[in-house]
Amino acid sequence: PINIQWRDSVYDPHLKPLKIHYDPTTCLYIWNNGYSFQVEFDDSADKSVIMGGPLENHYRLKQFHFHWGAINEWGSEHMVDSKVYPAELHLVHWNPVTSTSFEEAIMENNGLVVIGVFLKLGAHHAGLQKLVDALPAVKHKDTIVEFDVFDPSCLMPSCPDYWTYDGSLTTPPLTESVTWIIKKTPIEVDQNQLEEFRMLLFTSAGEEEKRMVDNFRPLQPLMNRTVRSSFR
Numbered sequence: 001p002i003n004i005q006w007r008d009s010v011y012d013p014h015l016k017p018l019k020i021h022y023d024p025t026t027c028l029y030i031w032n033n034g035y036s037f038q039v040e041f042d043d044s045a046d047k048s049v050i051m052g053g054p055l056e057n058h059y060r061l062k063q064f065h066f067h068w069g070a071i072n073e074w075g076s077e078h079m080v081d082s083k084v085y086p087a088e089l090h091l092v093h094w095n096p097v098t099s100t101s102f103e104e105a106i107m108e109n110n111g112l113v114v115i116g117v118f119l120k121l122g123a124h125h126a127g128l129q130k131l132v133d134a135l136p137a138v139k140h141k142d143t144i145v146e147f148d149v150f151d152p153s154c155l156m157p158s159c160p161d162y163w164t165y166d167g168s169l170t171t172p173p174l175t176e177s178v179t180w181i182i183k184k185t186p187i188e189v190d191q192n193q194l195e196e197f198r199m200l201l202f203t204s205a206g207e208e209e210k211r212m213v214d215n216f217r218p219l220q221p222l223m224n225r226t227v228r229s230s231f232r
């Protein structure tokens with residue numbers, strides 16, 4: 001993740017609007033992978049896909065997860081002009097044109113697209129609450145709960161503006177295979193919803209409990225990369 005300096009980003013008039021078509025019935029389950037809680041999707045067909053934006057072709061939704069802090073002062077992976085948010089949603093997609101599976105796409109250039117959405121403290125988020133209500137069932141690492149019919153579009157801000165840059169995964173294998181699309185406008189969630197995230201555990205049942213908080217990676221230097229914006 002990087003600190004997006006608004007003034008260093010370059011408006012690219014060729015960037016198209018991002019097109020998102022998620023099929024709620026492709027939602028499979030939620031699980032605690034010991035790093036975040038993750039909602040997995042059936043990616044065996046082009047049912048939940050994104051296209052447009054900076055993308056050459058369509059990409060399939062595989063999973064989404066969040067990164068958050070122990071307190072509201074930090075938690076997001078990206079920053080905007082050094083402003084951090086209490087949490088960040090990542091929707092992970094892979095390229096079915098150049099790869100036959102997500103696992104293969106991870107190792108490919110342009111294999112993955114991750115849409116990042118900032119969460120800020122504010123109004124209750126009704127769409128998120130369905131997810132939050134399921135979290136007690138995945139409190140411990142390697143627990144899983146069925147979670148069907150959920151449309152992650154409800155977690156998208158209505159504002160179409162985004163930044164985009166080519167980067168890497170934020171966790172091993174850290175391959176430089178990711179096109180990042182970071183939405184400019186955060187979504188609002190309330191204090192109780194953030195606190196439910198912080199009730200999850202990194203640890204398995206029976207182990208000494210470690211709260212799942214601060215599961216974000218530190219900023220990386222931008223190096224010679226350019227951040228493009230879809231808006232002036």
Ligand SMILES: Cc1cc(=S)c(O)co1
Nearest residue numbers: 065090092114169170171
């Ligand atoms: C594949 C993948 C992507 C992200 S962004 C993450 O945090 C973990 O795994």
Ligand SMILES: [Zn+2]
Nearest residue numbers: 065067090170
């Ligand atoms: Zn992530």
